[in-house]
Amino acid sequence: MTGSGARSVYIASAEGDTGKSTVALGVLELLAATGGRVGVFRPISRSEAGERDYILDLLLQFCSVDIPYEECIGVTYDEVHADPDAAIGEIVARYHAVAEHCDNVLVVGSDYTDVASPSELSYNARIAANLSSPIILVVKALDRDPAEVKAVADVLMADIKSSHASTVGIVANRCRPHRRTDVLDALRDTGVQAWALPEEPLLTAPTMAELREALDATLYSGDETLLDREALDVMVGGMTAEHILERLGESMVVIAPADRSDVLLALVNANSAAGFPQLAGIILNGGLRPHPMIDGLVRGLRPTLPILNCEHGTFETARIASHTRGRMATGSVRKIDAALTLMEQNVSQAELVGQLDLHAPEVMTPQMFEYQLLAQAKSDVQHIVLPEGGDDRILRATDRLLRRGVAKLTLLGNPDSVRRRASELGIDLADVDVIDPTESELIDEFADAYTELRKHKGMTRDRAVQVVRDESYFGTMMLHTGRVDGMVSGAVHTTAQTIRPAFEIIKTVPGVSTVSSVFFMCLADKVLAYGDCAVVPDPTAEELADIAISSAKTAEVFGIEPRVALLSYSTGGSGSGKDVEKVQQATELVRERADDLRVEGPIQYDAAVEPSVAATKMPDSDVAGRATVLIFPDLNTGNNTYKAVQRSAGAIAIGPVLQGLNKPMNDLSRGALVSDIVNTVAITAIQAQNLKNGK
Missing domain, CATH: 3.40.50.10750 (Isocitrate/Isopropylmalate dehydrogenase-like)
Known part of the structure; x- marks a missing residue:
């Protein structure tokens, strides 16, 4: 334990591209959920002059103490080069300045963007020893068989031990999914707790925005908000249009010369046609622009698909695109959710807590509360209807809720338009029912029930048919008839539009007359x-x-x-x-x-x-x-x-x-953020759980 009283854990690796930030994010969420004031410290910053360390920026938003970015960094690589021993002294001093404000600290080791010593891991281990921080070692399993992963882990653990630090856990990351269990079995012989995470392509896939930056490209056409979609595969469209169409895949980016009018038009039309994969984008190379007539035709079609234009030739464009690695940075919501899900599904919270000697004071931080909301909702999954399925925020929240396993969802809206927009955003709605309230086969049943409920107010059957076709009323009737366990609305509708159906249909619990x-x-x-x-x-x-x-x-x-x-x-x-x-x-x-x-x-x-x-x-x-x-x-x-x-x-x-109310229904602000929607769905699910349990 350090002199400050704070306890810490050190995330370290011995090479690049291990996915250490995925592990760090998952461990940080666990620390925040465990309680107390949680901070982050980077002993050696990867940032260059004028740039911020994007991993530190990412992790700081999950902390429960407000410590300035600059104070969470130890030294630079240049300072390590100049005097390694003096650098460690500075790191220790700066760490303790952070730890004074914290109960638990996550320390994230260097990233192998430079070589600070013959063994960068040894240097990280020296730092960990000086901070009294146990190490969780992250090992890359990609392109290694289980025996090789075990051999690498043994060597690295010996290196850590020789530097007087201790390894409390090993995470083998980026395993081929079918070898994950074998890797885990091999690591059991290391003598420390081990976990294995499967390769998740989304975490290393570049977004179209990152490809635009890497290629120094411009947005020729398309919806700029879709530039945050990840490109999971790259294809050079050098063959005829029909053969390119045969080879298209979901979330693929296709590279083609700007004068291949046939390819451009085929891809734009295929992307909006039923039965074809939804592309991440198109890259037009060669420094050309489409012929004016083709340009006019494309603009007349108004495709939302991002189409980039760059100066490079085909080979160089393909080389840059295939070597551009996506970053999990502050705004990478899908990557963050994927990383957290990966950790939750493959790392036992009880096992990890058992390896770490943490402070757990009796306080409730915002991070703890939000973590507990999601954890409680996931413990007994409930079915929630979201009537505003056509809103991008609802769709993005749906993606997050599905990835984290928080709830089963039904969306209301035109199925074709809702699914098309979800596909454009890179969201998979395969496990989500999308119902059109204006054409559903449930209209007659709901109209009959609503007529009966409101007959004392003079409701007629014909009028009821029109009423229940409204999204808010249709969703409320789904809740009333037990088809769903809860409802969340209000991102588009007013509070009155959301609550009025509840007053008429759901009504209040016995003994309470006030909603x-x-x-x-x-x-x-x-x-x-x-x-x-x-x-x-x-x-x-x-x-x-x-x-x-x-x-x-x-x-x-x-x-x-x-x-x-x-x-x-x-x-x-x-x-x-x-x-x-x-x-x-x-x-x-x-x-x-x-x-x-x-x-x-x-x-x-x-x-x-x-x-x-x-x-x-x-x-x-x-x-x-x-x-x-x-x-x-x-x-x-x-x-x-x-x-x-x-x-x-x-x-x-x-x-x-x-x-x-008799059943769980919650209202959103029309300015609601995606995170607000996620939390509200979790709250509604918990209310439904308690209703079923008679609480």
Whole structure:
């Protein structure tokens, strides 16, 4: 253990292209999920003058402490060359400066972009020994048989031991899938815990944007947002058009001279035709542009497929394209999800934790909370419907949810257009049902059921047919009839459009007459529940009591011990007025209806969350200073407060999470990010799990 009190683990390899960053990302997620303040340190930076270390940039976004980029770097390669021993001294000093702010630190070794000593691994091992960091060794298994992988591991472990460092685990990465088990069997004889990860082509595939940069190319035509799609294969289109079409593959990039008009037109049309693979892009080489008539025809077709134009000849274009390796950088969402999935599926969390002596303090960081959301959702997969299947954010979230195994999904929308756009984005919807609410065979059944539900309001069968063809109503009817376990909407639709069908069809749970919401506010060291900040404008005392009881139950479902504070501008009996009286009355109603619930009110925000203030204003309360569920007196106060805390304190706001409904349905903000959608689907799945378990 280091003098700072922090514990660390060192990720090291002995050669390039091992996929060490994949392992580092997976271990970092585990550290963040385990708890406490987690930081990252790079002893030797790969960045050159004016450039940032993209691996460090990537990992920093998964940390739970806010330490500036510059402070997370030890030394440069030049400093190692100049004086290796002095460099180690500087690395140790800078590491401890980081560790002072952390409970656990992930240390990521050098990347073999240079040679710092006769054995770069030995130098990394010396660093690890000086930091008291156990090493997880990453070994490349690509193009090696199991015996060779074992032999390499034995040599490297001996090298590490000779430098007075210790190896606590070996990860054989980039195994041929059919040899993974054999590699794992071979590594069992090394005497340390071993894991094997199969080769994942997506992780090394360049995006069209990376190919554009490598070729110094320009975007001739296509949708610029599709430049983030990975090219999994490269083909030179030097044959006739029909033979090129025979050889097309999914996510392939095809290289062809710009004057091959037949090839260009064939590829553009094939890419939009049913039955042909969806390409990643086309590269037109030779420094030419298509003939003006062909140019006009292509532009008239308006293809979304990215088409690049470069100056290189065919051979040089093919050479550069085939040797361009994709980076897993900050914006590489698909690569990040693929890497995390790879680690989750092949590295046992229990085994890895067993090898590491970690700090696990009793705090809840945003990373812990989000990790636990996904882990709990995956523990019992639920079926969720997303009515806004035509939105790119929904499609990208679908991709992430499927890769991580969070939920089974159904999308609503025109199947042809939804699947076509998903294919353009490189998203596989093979395991997803896409239903057109305007033409579904379920319309008659849903119309009959809706007519019965709303007959007291004068609903007719003909009118019901039109209503249930609406995406929001159709999705709600799927939930009502048990075809799905939950629904998430609102990326395109308003809150009213999302919630109105729920009021009419799903209705509220027995004993609760108010549909309300909470936001989970993820602060640096804890998660609070704020309610209601999205639904009820000016609740009565009875509605406020409903909101408090529902919010406490929601908090408990998500691992937050409920201590409820009903907020006011007055603490206890220090103030008066109808607003205070409403909160007083609501607090009494909560105590009557849920006598086992710890609740306090009226109470001011500072007295609710700050122990020193509570000691003065409410010294005998077991809620004051420790509140976890904060209930605002009206929507104006709640909405503004959550946004103020979100922006001013840097909190992550997850929600709104709807509560009080008979079945799980949640509303998205129309500005929702892909990560917001993923979290909301996970929350909805957990609500569905608890409903099935009678909670």
